[in-house]
Amino acid sequence: MRAALFLLGCAALLCAAKPPPPVLTDADRARLEQGRVALLSELDASSGDSTVATVMGLVEIAAPVERVWEILLSRQHLVDSSSVVRSVVPYGESSDDGDHFSFGLKFELKVAFTSLDYWVRRDLHRKDGYMTWLIDSTQPNDLKYTEGSYSVFPAPTGGRLWLVYRARIQSGKAIPRWLEEDLTEGSLKTYLAYVKEHAEAPSTE
Numbered sequence: 001m002r003a004a005l006f007l008l009g010c011a012a013l014l015c016a017a018k019p020p021p022p023v024l025t026d027a028d029r030a031r032l033e034q035g036r037v038a039l040l041s042e043l044d045a046s047s048g049d050s051t052v053a054t055v056m057g058l059v060e061i062a063a064p065v066e067r068v069w070e071i072l073l074s075r076q077h078l079v080d081s082s083s084v085v086r087s088v089v090p091y092g093e094s095s096d097d098g099d100h101f102s103f104g105l106k107f108e109l110k111v112a113f114t115s116l117d118y119w120v121r122r123d124l125h126r127k128d129g130y131m132t133w134l135i136d137s138t139q140p141n142d143l144k145y146t147e148g149s150y151s152v153f154p155a156p157t158g159g160r161l162w163l164v165y166r167a168r169i170q171s172g173k174a175i176p177r178w179l180e181e182d183l184t185e186g187s188l189k190t191y192l193a194y195v196k197e198h199a200e201a202p203s204t205e
Contacts, residue, residue, distance in 0.1 A: 018130040021153045032060040037192045054168045059192040063199035081194040116142045145170040
């Protein structure tokens, strides 16, 4: 699977405040100890709506939280982490008071023969350790809806942290299963692994 919509979305309630840390199974903990991404929830088919998908994942990172945010906020890393992201362009006004950083991004994607453009507003809360995003409904999006969050927590292992990704997307039209998986599970695993690799890499400075 290739990385694609690594910013998909969580439930609206989760975006209003920092979600609690997830409860892990023994299998999840084993994956983290092996340096792998733990996929904590599968595609959500409970609604019977083939245009909706949800996902949640977790990775353990041995790096300072500031380095993790640096990568998550980097537009270049967003492009480099995925073969389908053509560009990530800032738009609108942004504000940063040292704790709360609010900004807009336009994503241009190419998945197989499908092109997707959409706009999101992101909000980073440094002190509380989480960042949310929500589709900008004032823009001509090719997606019907998307929202989600990244959250960081101290890991049980000293000197490490957990990065949790929660996401939900509604395409507005039925999409093939392989594409649905690419937009959720594939992109989630690939992007979290990418963040871990680059956050833990030795500094070149």
